[in-house]
Amino acid sequence: MSTDLSMFTLPSGITFIERGWLSSNNILIKDDALAVLVDTGYWTHAEQTHTLLEYHLNGQPLNTIINTHLHSDHCGGNSFLQSHCKPIDILVPSGHSEFVKNWNPNILTYEPTGQYCPPFQNTGILTDRSEFTINDSPWRCYSAPGHDPHSLIIFNEEAGILISADALWENGFGVVFPEVEGIKAFDDVESTLQLIEELQPKLIFPGHGQIFANVSDALTRARSRLKQFRSAPDKHGNYAAKVLIKFKLLELQKIRKSDFNVWAENVSYLRNLHKTYAPTYIYSKWIEELCIGLEKSSACLIDANFIYNTN
Ligand SMILES: [Zn+2]
Missing domain, CATH: 1.10.10 (Arc Repressor Mutant, subunit A)
Structure with missing residues (x-):
């Protein structure tokens, strides 16, 4: 199933840091003026995340953290990085922003999952179609509900790179957490898969697991899994x-x-x-x-x- 990625060279300034399953992958995107990190892993790995970043930043300051969503394995390093990389902006999906401001570990799912995330403060929000530009190349956020109602995926059309978070993995997708709360969300999973198909990415940077290129096979596997979940x-x-x-x-x-x-x-x-x-x-x-x-x-x-x- 694994893809031969030797034919792909990532555009300069883009670093994919593959982590395990406890911590989400981290994506560092930078030019001479700006360094942006997408997702920060689980809190127990925060020091390791910081060390990895220092290595890849090579003396350049980290300016901004973007969280695709606020599950503990995607934003657990925010607090540590906020205190070690000052000044830093933290941008979170708009739907959860007020629960970060008035820290709510229940709505942010840390209590109901039996997990933990050290509190942090965001400095801004991201919404559907928010954009940031690095190396003159725009990255656009898209609402991608299903796994999490406020999750975003982030697409760079020029390079064909999609940061898919937990909406699409090489072999499936993350737990559909609203369903665990009794809220129907399998239709959202399907519409997000549809959106990914329409964007026609060439390379996927998933929230967990390695980079992959065979998007249509991954979509087929994800849809077949979704079909199973719908019927049972x-x-x-x-x-x-x-x-x-x-x-x-x-x-x-x-x-x-x-x-x-x-x-x-x-x-x-x-x-x-x-x-x-x-x-x-x-x-x-x-x-x-x-x-x-x-x-x-x-x-x-x-x-x-x-x-x-x-x-
Ligand atoms: Zn997640």
Whole structure:
């Protein structure tokens, strides 16, 4: 499935920093006058993000952070960078701006996902069709709801590069979080995939995973996944629950079972999923079965006292 990218040379000033799954990828776009970073990873990696940036900036100051959306793995480094790269602008999607201003970890999803994001302050907003220009080449934001209702994707038409965030990955797309809250959003996923198709990007910089070029195959895979989720929403519910658990394991690497159970008790998105898709199960039993499912797919190891992240 992986693409031979040797035929593509990125235009000068564009650096794609591929991270793991706990932290989103970071994209640095700069010319002599301006350096813009798209997405900052998870907070536990903030120092590493800063070190990577210093290396790629080579003495140039970072001027602006842009967040495609405000999930903890995309803006967790904002606070650290805000205090280490002063002065810096932080631009966030307009729909979540007021909840950054009056910090609301519930609406920003950090509490219901059982994750964390250090508070930061934005200095501006981005809306559908917001633009910024670097090296005389415009990057345009587009509303891309589905995975997150306020998410943006960012397109440079000249280079054919699309920063797709979690709206399109090489093999699928991110959890459709509004659905976890009981809000219908599969149609939004489809309209965002449609938008991506219409933009006709040549290269995708996804929020997670490597750069890829075969966009039409990725769209086909994403649409087939969406079709599965539409016909069996419990499959999406199961996927979402496993993603939430795996994210915590990626963060902690090793957790005592009793501590994990306390964490899971308090994750309201897991509670919602349980209520919707497995109400006849005892909650703790349902969580245990999800963990066993993750172990079967080699995503974790479980012994008498601990759960260990693997891969
Ligand atoms: Zn996300």
